[in-house]
Amino acid sequence: MPRRVLVAYGTKNGSTAQIAETIAAVLRKNGLTVESLPARSVTGDISSYDAVVVGGGLYAGHWRREARRFLRRHRAELAGRPLWLFSSGPLDASASERDIPPVSDVKRAMDRLDVREHVTFGGCLEEGAKGFVAGMIIRSGKGGDFRDFAAIEAWAAWIGAELVERPEEN
Numbered sequence: 001m002p003r004r005v006l007v008a009y010g011t012k013n014g015s016t017a018q019i020a021e022t023i024a025a026v027l028r029k030n031g032l033t034v035e036s037l038p039a040r041s042v043t044g045d046i047s048s049y050d051a052v053v054v055g056g057g058l059y060a061g062h063w064r065r066e067a068r069r070f071l072r073r074h075r076a077e078l079a080g081r082p083l084w085l086f087s088s089g090p091l092d093a094s095a096s097e098r099d100i101p102p103v104s105d106v107k108r109a110m111d112r113l114d115v116r117e118h119v120t121f122g123g124c125l126e127e128g129a130k131g132f133v134a135g136m137i138i139r140s141g142k143g144g145d146f147r148d149f150a151a152i153e154a155w156a157a158w159i160g161a162e163l164v165e166r167p168e169e170n
């Protein structure tokens with residue numbers, strides 16, 4: 001039965017890290033041993049994990065580079081493990097209202113890897129975010145926290161159930 005799960009994330013302003021932490025906390029409640037780590041910090045072999053979740057913030061139509069690199073670097077180990085992906089981006093309620101398809105970076109990765117599912121969650125951009133454009137978005141009143149933690153927890157619970165209740169498929 002899968003025991004160890006890695007949740008790796010690419011973030012610029014920290015909100016994707018909080019989504020990853022939320023997912024990790026739910027999976028721990030399922031009795032799994034979970035590590036939630038910045039994707040850039042995972043440089044060694046990941047074969048000690050039985051399943052992997054990878055998330056990235058969206059910037060100008062791209063998934064954060066660290067998340068993309070993580071998938072490339074660990075392609076061989078990921079091939080034999082249950083893998084889920086998520087994106088975090090839209091600064092409006094759209095992600096709570098409908099399925100937002102993966103951006104092209106993620107779509108390409110999904111063509112190469114056996115991904116169980118990808119989901120896009122709403123994003124978050126608040127005062128103090130890095131970057132000139134971020135400041136402009138916030139000043140124009142278009143920032144805010146659009147992360148739907150109930151939806152994030154529900155998705156994580158579904159992953160937990162897949163890993164714990166249907167171990168023969170993992």
Ligand SMILES: Cc1cc2nc3c(=O)[nH]c(=O)nc-3n(C[C@H](O)[C@H](O)[C@H](O)COP(=O)(O)O)c2cc1C
Nearest residue numbers: 011012013014015016057058060061089090123124
């Ligand atoms: C410069 C900039 C570009 C962005 N581009 C996109 C985008 O293309 N698509 C999207 O859905 N969200 C976009 N966003 C919103 C971010 O994805 C959102 O704030 C996300 O939660 C950031 O994640 P992080 O806090 O982990 O870095 C953008 C935000 C900024 C500041």
